[in-house]
Amino acid sequence: MLRPVTFAICGCGDRGLDAYAPYQTLHPEEMSITAGADVRPERLALLRERYGVPPEMCFASDGELLAQPRLADVMLVSTLDRRHVSNALAALDKGYHVLLEKPISPSLEECRALQKKAHETGRTVVVCHVLRYTRFYAALEDLLRRGAVGKIETIDAVEHVAYWHQAHSFVRGNWRRSDETSPMILQKSCHDMDILRWLAGEPCLKVQSFGSLDYFTAENAPEGAAERCLDGCRCRDACPYDAEKIYITDPRTGIRGRGKDWPCGVLASEPDEDKIRAALREGPYGRCVFRCDNSVVDHQTVNLEFANHIYATFTMTAFTQSCHRTVKVTGTRGEIEGDMEANVLRLRPFGGREETVDLNREGGQFSGHGGGDFGLMSSFCKLIAQGGGAGLTGIDASVESHVMALAAEASRLNGGQTITLSEF
Ligand SMILES: NC(=O)c1ccc[n+]([C@@H]2O[C@H](COP(=O)([O-])OP(=O)(O)OC[C@H]3O[C@@H](n4cnc5c(N)ncnc54)[C@H](O)[C@@H]3O)[C@@H](O)[C@H]2O)c1
Known part of the structure; x- marks a missing residue:
């Protein structure tokens, strides 16, 4: 490879910043992050700290990033589902190749519109079917x-x-x-x-x-269930879905055993037990599973x-x-x-x-979807370095x-x- 493939990350959340960006640390000769956007300033701070992206290349929204001239070879679109197609279409118009988080879109018309645009522009669009x-x-x-x-x-x-x-x-x-x-x-x-x-x-x-x-409906709430697990819920001892068990004490999923990675990393950036408790008291992840709007x-x-x-x-x-x-x-x-x-x-x-x-x-490496996250990055960087193409999950x-x-x-x-x- 002559030079690393450059990436702009649109949506520096769990997938953008924690699943795919670390591939750069392992393979700086293949990947280099040059720009990014997120509506959460703390995620942009991490982008600067971890990957040395200069402040003038960190943007406060997808719209701001996509209004710039092309800043990298690839736009990694890792915003939430409903923004994927509009972000990807704008990126193709700017001349980027696109690495797109799944799902493409819940609308079949949008899926087809992106497919058409990819063919028209001749750019690579690979979907993260890791x-x-x-x-x-x-x-x-x-x-x-x-x-x-x-x-x-x-x-x-x-x-x-x-x-x-x-x-x-x-x-x-x-x-x-x-x-x-x-x-x-x-x-x-x-x-x-x-x-x-x-x-x-x-x-x-x-x-x-x-x-x-x-199962996860109001009718199934046991007698004595509170709105939030930490608000004096009387059913917690017997409830496997108790938020304190999942996010703090369970060795497989909680901060004490698994540490700050997913899922705890979703509740707070650089989480510790105090930050997790605060998130459970106030945020969506502390709600009773029978009293959500799911x-x-x-x-x-x-x-x-x-x-x-x-x-x-x-x-x-x-x-x-x-x-x-x-x-x-x-x-x-x-x-x-x-x-x-x-x-x-x-x-x-x-x-x-x-x-x-x-x-x-x-x-070899089995974390991140059984090694699929880095496997995708490895394959995608090679594909782009060789000029692009359909790839395995085009x-x-x-x-x-x-x-x-x-x-x-x-x-x-x-x-x-x-x-x-x-x-x-
Ligand atoms: N390939 C896989 O196996 C896999 C696994 C999990 C999630 N996903 C997909 O990845 C996508 C992202 O999921 P996630 O877990 O990283 O979610 P996330 O909430 O952690 O990340 C989304 C990020 O987008 C940011 N954002 C929201 N609006 C924005 C805007 N207007 N401009 C710029 N940034 C904006 C949010 O602040 C957040 O940081 C989802 O579509 C999800 O379906 C894929």
């Missing part, structure tokens, strides 16, 4: 393409969201309302639609879906028919202990089962010996899986009606 860049899914896709199970017949995938992650992001947090951000199947599970399409290797023809918000589903299933008679099922459930994904693929000559948490694939060729593909043995492939997700949501809202994608 799972394709994990060793786990890359190894699975490679086995399938090499015919390890013969012709694929079925795929069953489960997204185990985890009770605390659901409470954090989809009951108390940013993505609790589909009218403000996106429906769950798009917001969280567009990754899974994208992976299913990739593994199937064939276009999706039909979808059908059921799902609802069953609307997104807490469990959903999707049936999918792909070309070549491949059938798939997908289940998303909030009600799991840990946050991970599992998958089983069957074919005419064998089956493969995978667990992304264990990072292991088990291949069982019919009439042959079981083979275990243990991806942990290969070493706009065309990503719009295809967004159509699947939006059709699944339409089906769910229509009582599970089967939707033919060519007519959608």
Whole structure:
């Protein structure tokens, strides 16, 4: 690479500044952040401190950044869902390549408008479907393409969201309302639609879906539940969703065990226990999970028919202990089962010996979506350094899986009606 690819970060939140920007620290020869924008001054302060971006290149809004002439090779769009397309369209007009956080948009028209503009400008638009860049899914896709199970017949995938992650992001947090951000199947599970399409290797023809918000509703509030966990709630001891447990005392998720990273880093910049307690007393993350204004589903299933008679099922459930994904693929000559948490694939060729593909043995980086966040950055920087192109998760492939997700949501809202994608 001749010089690092330069980035302007539009939206210096958790994804922009904490998930992708650190790739520069690891690979300064590949990535260099030259500018950024955020409406929160404390995030711009971190951009200056951590990456030495000069104050005159730090802007107080997306609009201000996008009003400048082009300041980098790439605009990383990591604002919230509803700003993605307007930010990306403006960036393409200025001549940037775009690295775009998912989902592209909850509106199919907007997805198509961005796809059209990307083709017209000839610039690269890659969507952050980070799972394709994990060793786990890359190894699975490679086995399938090499015919390890013969012709694929079925795929069953489960997204185990985890009770605390659901409470954090989809009951108390940013993505609790589909009218403000996106429906769950798009917001969280567009990754899974994208992976299913990739593994199937064939276009999706039909979808059908059921799902609802069953548990995190006012009717399920136990007797004695307060509006906020720290406001003398009498149900806290028995409640796994108690905010103090999730953000302070639980060793897997709280500040005492996990430290200042996500999810605690979402409650306060550079958090400590005092800052977390203050956020729980006053902010959205201290609310009772039965007394929020959430609307997104807490469990959903999707049936999918792909070309070549491949059938798939997908289940998303909030009600799991840990946050991970599992998958089983069957074919005419064998089956493969995978667990992304264990990072292991088990291949069982019919009439042959079981083979275990243990991806942990290969070493390397597994944090940040099983290594997918940095895997994406590595692949994207190479793509841009070589002049751009479609990439592994370019706009065309990503719009295809967004159509699947939006059709699944339409089906769910229509009582599970089967939707033919060519007519959608
Ligand atoms: N690829 C993945 O796996 C993945 C995972 C989580 C989130 N996401 C997506 O990433 C996006 C960002 O999520 P996040 O968790 O970083 O949220 P976040 O709230 O931490 O970050 C969004 C940032 O945008 C800033 N912002 C808001 N309005 C702005 C404006 N007008 N101009 C400039 N900045 C503005 C906010 O202050 C915030 O810092 C979301 O769309 C989400 O769906 C993707």
